[in-house]
Amino acid sequence: MPTETQNSTPEKKAPQRRCICCRSNGKKHALLRFVVFQNTLCFDLRGKLPGRGFYVCAQGHCLEKAFAGGFKRLVKHEATEIAPNAETFIRDMLIPGLRKRYGECLLAGYQSHQLLLGADSVEKAAQEDRLACYVIATDASESSRQKYQLNAERKGLECCGLCDRAFYGKLFGKSDKVVLGWLPGQLYEEFITLEDSIRKFEETQR
Ligand SMILES: [Zn+2]
Known part of the structure; x- marks a missing residue:
């Protein structure tokens, strides 16, 4: 019988990738992946498209550099640009994409019992020191x-x-939810990274 201790093997190091602009390494899920797919440079929201990936930090200045010439240098053939500049990309593709991933991440968390819904289960986990x-x-x-x-x-x-409450309820096909709670794990790490990125990029839009 599977138990919840199944993944108690020593923590694997999160895979690292290097940003094509600033050359710094970061956790793979915290970097944005782009890939040349059918001769087009695509933003790979879920990091799953086949082909060689180019990684860029989820930072305004690295994205600006990538769109200003970084991609061109790496993608030699006449792949079409996915957006004319970083600003358009952030507004039209990145923020809506990250919002979508945010919902997917919550759903995956719920389905794998790493996300708790509603005050009772969240508070119980907090009392038992299981909450992240x-x-x-x-x-x-x-x-x-x-x-x-x-x-x-x-x-x-x-x-x-x-x-809002309606969003968090509807996502799981349930009534409004005031509070959710994450248990520690990789999905929680990804969720926090997503939430930070969304906040940061949406702030630049105001
Ligand atoms: Zn960078």
């Missing part, structure tokens, strides 16, 4: 927000959340 982070709906009442933030502080946990 609270996800609080943006339209949670002030009192609920304060309650979870206080609990999080006490336990030294993070609080995040980008969407």
Whole structure:
């Protein structure tokens, strides 16, 4: 019988990739992957497209460099550009793409029992010191927000959340959800990276 301790093998090092612009290494899931697919340079949102990947940091200045000439130098043949510049790419492809991945990541977390839904199961996990982070709906009442933030502080946990109660409920085919909770793991790491990127890029749009 499979048990929850199945993946208790020593933690594998997260795969690293190098940014084509600043040359620094980062965790693969934290970098954006581009790939030449059918003679077109594509943004590979899920990191799954076949072909050689080019990685770029999820940072405005690295994306600017990539679109300003970095890709051209690497992609020798006449692959068409996916966007005329970094700004257009960030607005029209990256932010909507990251938002989509965000939902997929939550769903995968729920399906694999790494994401808990609703106050009861989240609080239980927090009490048992199993929780990695609270996800609080943006339209949670002030009192609920304060309650979870206080609990999080006490336990030294993070609080995040980008969407409203209706979004978090509908995603799982359920009624509105004020709070979700992540258990530690790779999906949680990916989720936090996604949420940070979305926040950062959306801020530059304002
Ligand atoms: Zn970079």
